[in-house]
Amino acid sequence: MTKWVVFIGSPRANGTSALLADYLVEQLSALHPEIVFHTYAMSDFSLKGCIGCDFCQGGSCVYQDDMAAILDDVCSADGVVVVSPIYFASVPSQFKALLDRFQPLFWKRQELLRAKRDLPPKKPLVLYVVGEGGDPHGFEGLESVVRSSFALADFSLSQTIAYIGNQRFTKTSSLELPEVLRG
Numbered sequence: 001m002t003k004w005v006v007f008i009g010s011p012r013a014n015g016t017s018a019l020l021a022d023y024l025v026e027q028l029s030a031l032h033p034e035i036v037f038h039t040y041a042m043s044d045f046s047l048k049g050c051i052g053c054d055f056c057q058g059g060s061c062v063y064q065d066d067m068a069a070i071l072d073d074v075c076s077a078d079g080v081v082v083v084s085p086i087y088f089a090s091v092p093s094q095f096k097a098l099l100d101r102f103q104p105l106f107w108k109r110q111e112l113l114r115a116k117r118d119l120p121p122k123k124p125l126v127l128y129v130v131g132e133g134g135d136p137h138g139f140e141g142l143e144s145v146v147r148s149s150f151a152l153a154d155f156s157l158s159q160t161i162a163y164i165g166n167q168r169f170t171k172t173s174s175l176e177l178p179e180v181l182r183g
């Protein structure tokens with residue numbers, strides 16, 4: 001049994017990201033019965049953002065909430081899918097708050113580097129982006145934010161699939177599956 005973790009970056013419980021993620025997990029579960037999917041939707045969370053206090057240099061965050069369990073789940077996953085709307089070229093603030101809370105992993109990585117230990121091999125990260133389109137500033141910011149935070153958990157972006165503007169995802173869209181998980 002392998003495990004993939006899915007993040008839905010939208011604060012809306014019934015928006016496009018949630019619809020897409022539901023279809024995705026349904027189709028991938030049928031194609032890969034050996035994979036278990038754990039889904040975290042930002043509509044279910046109200047996480048405090050990082051305050052940069054550096055308490056996590058000692059290993060754990062100053063805030064005692066769901067984040068430690070989420071980090072454990074991510075770090076032990078075989079793959080990650082992020083489904084996120086574009087908010088002004090980046091991710092919604094609720095999702096950014098979660099990603100900033102990856103900071104304990106930064107300190108762990110620093111220890112590995114200091115000890116000149118090999119870094120673990122990279123695992124696949126797939127990004128789905130949804131947006132209304134029309135904003136000329138694209139979503140490079142979103143991609144960078146996701147790449148940067150998940151790199152600390154040893155994931156490397158293997159594919160970005162965008163459903164934007166005229167190509168937006170709807171109930172009648174056919175969903176492009178990640179290359180790494182195609183049957």
Ligand SMILES: Cc1cc2nc3c(=O)[nH]c(=O)nc-3n(C[C@H](O)[C@H](O)[C@H](O)COP(=O)(O)O)c2cc1C
Nearest residue numbers: 010012015016017085086087088089131132133135
């Ligand atoms: C604050 C805010 C900023 C947004 N900025 C962008 C943007 O820069 N580019 C874009 O294509 N869509 C933008 N949108 C539109 C959303 O990305 C779009 O409605 C998306 O489908 C929402 O996803 P959801 O239904 O999963 O919440 C923005 C929406 C909001 C509320």
